Amino acid sequence: MTTAKTQTAATQPSTAAKQPTTEPAARKAWVPRTPVDVVLDQIGKQEKRVAAMQKELDLEKTQLAKLQKAKAVLEA
Numbered sequence: 001m002t003t004a005k006t007q008t009a010a011t012q013p014s015t016a017a018k019q020p021t022t023e024p025a026a027r028k029a030w031v032p033r034t035p036v037d038v039v040l041d042q043i044g045k046q047e048k049r050v051a052a053m054q055k056e057l058d059l060e061k062t063q064l065a066k067l068q069k070a071k072a073v074l075e076a
Helices: 003-009 036-076
Strands: none
Touching: none
């Protein structure tokens, strides 16, 4: 009897292998893209990163200028 149970359990698909039914609509459909689209997307992402870094650099330069003014006052 135990061998029959193990055989039926082995032949039945496990519930872990099934996809969860709670979020099937949350996943976007796969859209094939051309290499040109991929490269253009990468360029756009890089431009955003550079713009963010530029803003951060400007803030750091402002702080440095303030500290240098404070240093000049302290050394005088």
